[in-house]
Amino acid sequence: MRLVQTLFLSLLVGVIFNNTVSAQHSYKIAKLKYGGGGDWYANKTSMPNLIKFCNQNLRMNLFPEEDIVEPGSPDLFSYPFIHLTGHGNVLFSDSEARNLRKYLIAGGFLHLDDNYGLDKFIRREMKKVFPELEFVEVPFNHPVYHQKFNFTNGLPKVHEHDSKAPQGFGLFWQGRLVCFYSYECDLGNGWEDQSVYNDPEELRQQALRMGANLVQYALTVNQ
Numbered sequence: 001m002r003l004v005q006t007l008f009l010s011l012l013v014g015v016i017f018n019n020t021v022s023a024q025h026s027y028k029i030a031k032l033k034y035g036g037g038g039d040w041y042a043n044k045t046s047m048p049n050l051i052k053f054c055n056q057n058l059r060m061n062l063f064p065e066e067d068i069v070e071p072g073s074p075d076l077f078s079y080p081f082i083h084l085t086g087h088g089n090v091l092f093s094d095s096e097a098r099n100l101r102k103y104l105i106a107g108g109f110l111h112l113d114d115n116y117g118l119d120k121f122i123r124r125e126m127k128k129v130f131p132e133l134e135f136v137e138v139p140f141n142h143p144v145y146h147q148k149f150n151f152t153n154g155l156p157k158v159h160e161h162d163s164k165a166p167q168g169f170g171l172f173w174q175g176r177l178v179c180f181y182s183y184e185c186d187l188g189n190g191w192e193d194q195s196v197y198n199d200p201e202e203l204r205q206q207a208l209r210m211g212a213n214l215v216q217y218a219l220t221v222n223q
Helices: 002-017 046-058 074-078 094-105 119-129 187-191 201-220
Strands: 030-032 067-069 082-086 110-114 167-173 176-183
Touching (some): 046 201, 067 074, 074 094, 094 110, 094 119, 094 176, 110 119, 119 176
Parallel strands (some): 030 067, 110 176
16 A cells, blocks of 8 residues: 555656646656667557547546656656557666566556567566566456446457457556556557548447556556
8 A cells, every 4th residue: 555655646746746737637648668679659649549538538637648758767657557559679678677667566557559569579578577477368357347438358359460369468466457468459559540540430439448448447446
């Protein structure tokens, strides 16, 4: 509990002292800028669209644009929800891995979204963060699938790559889901502007609903 309180004190301090946050917005969420050469910046329109969806449908009062934060930055503790995506290499230094670990243990939440090609790199790097933990498939009855929106069969399938079913994996610290990894799903692609992939609107809405569940879970599980 003291660790959780530490994170939320950090969130409060971050909101008070970050003069880019307007008084009417409760939180900012962020995209993780990692090293290694992978395209951490992928899916340009996804996060603003997810934020807009959360604000309209869950009344979250999130700042309308995502921040960019590096894994070793003390600013990491200013965000209740961090999103990481890309297709290629990911590399955390030892100090970055330690900082990410502190952030997640203290109550933070990390969403990893495989944009195809991320899997072997992110599994390797998250072992630096939690060497004692293994990714396990999150059961369909877990609360992350049953926030504002119910996903009784788990993640929606947005784009096809290797004819595999979408899977949601998690890292659990002392029983708490601290990291959710959407695999073979392309969830973030579903948050993009409709014109980017011309996906059916209902599929986009499913992706946005699942994304909103993740944000809602991150904002409420520690309260």
